[in-house]
Amino acid sequence: MEYPSYNPSSDYLPLGDDELSALDDMLSKLPSDAAMNIEALDGYLTGLLLSPQPLAAQPGAAWLPEVWGGDEADGIAPFVSGKQKKRVMMLVLRHVRALDELLRHKPDKWEPIFSVAEDGDNDLVDAEDWCIGFMLAVDLAADDWATRFEDETQGALLSPIALLGGNESQQDPQDLAQLANPQLKDALSREIPDAVLALAGHG
Incomplete structure (x- = not known):
C-alpha cells in the first residue's frame, strides 16, 4: 500500500x-x-x-x-x-x-492530549504516554535532535519530555523514583505545554 x-x-x-x-x-x-x-x-x-x-x-x-x-x-x-x-x-x-x-x-x-486522574478534589496529570510518543519522533531524527538537547535553553525545555518519555533502562534511579510519585509526575507533566509552545516559537 x-x-x-x-x-x-x-x-x-x-x-x-x-x-x-x-x-x-x-x-x-x-x-x-x-x-x-x-x-x-x-x-x-x-x-x-x-x-x-x-x-x-x-x-x-x-x-x-x-x-x-x-x-x-x-x-x-x-x-x-x-x-x-x-x-x-x-x-x-x-x-x-x-x-x-x-x-x-x-x-x-492548542492543548495536548494527556491522561488525567482524579485525586480527591484535585486532578493529577500524567503525560507519560504523550512523552513516549514524542520521544519516538525524536528517535527518527536522533542526530538532528541531539544539538537541541545539548543547547542550554532548548535542552531545558525538552528535559521534562525526556524524563517522562525516555527509556527507563537508561534513566537515573533518582529520576525513576521521581516518576513513581504521582504528584511529582503531575508537576513535570504540567511543565510540558509551555515548553512545547516555546519550542514552537511562542515562548
Missing part, C-alpha cells in the same frame, strides 16, 4: 471528540503491542512537527507505520483490511494537520 505524505496545505479538518475516540479504539484493538494510543499518537505527531526535519519533506512510509507498530509482510497487517488501514491513515493525517495549524497560528487553542 502506498503511503501519503503530509501536506501542510491540505484542508483544515480537526478531528471531533468522537473521531479521536474512534481512532484510539481502532489502534487499541490492533494485535501489535507497539501500536500507539491516542495520547502517544498526539505526542508523536507533535514531535514530528517540531523536528529539525520538516515533516512535509518526509515520505509517509518513514513515519506512518510507527503509529501502529510497523507493517507486516503482507502490507495490511496488523489491520484486518486495507480499508481500515486507510481510514486510520486519513484520521492521522487530519490530526497532524490540525496540530500543525494550532502550533503555528493558534497556540492559545
Whole structure:
C-alpha cells in the first residue's frame, strides 16, 4: 500500500471528540503491542512537527507505520483490511494537520492530549504516554535532535519530555523514583505545554 505524505496545505479538518475516540479504539484493538494510543499518537505527531526535519519533506512510509507498530509482510497487517488501514491513515493525517495549524497560528487553542486522574478534589496529570510518543519522533531524527538537547535553553525545555518519555533502562534511579510519585509526575507533566509552545516559537 502506498503511503501519503503530509501536506501542510491540505484542508483544515480537526478531528471531533468522537473521531479521536474512534481512532484510539481502532489502534487499541490492533494485535501489535507497539501500536500507539491516542495520547502517544498526539505526542508523536507533535514531535514530528517540531523536528529539525520538516515533516512535509518526509515520505509517509518513514513515519506512518510507527503509529501502529510497523507493517507486516503482507502490507495490511496488523489491520484486518486495507480499508481500515486507510481510514486510520486519513484520521492521522487530519490530526497532524490540525496540530500543525494550532502550533503555528493558534497556540492559545492548542492543548495536548494527556491522561488525567482524579485525586480527591484535585486532578493529577500524567503525560507519560504523550512523552513516549514524542520521544519516538525524536528517535527518527536522533542526530538532528541531539544539538537541541545539548543547547542550554532548548535542552531545558525538552528535559521534562525526556524524563517522562525516555527509556527507563537508561534513566537515573533518582529520576525513576521521581516518576513513581504521582504528584511529582503531575508537576513535570504540567511543565510540558509551555515548553512545547516555546519550542514552537511562542515562548
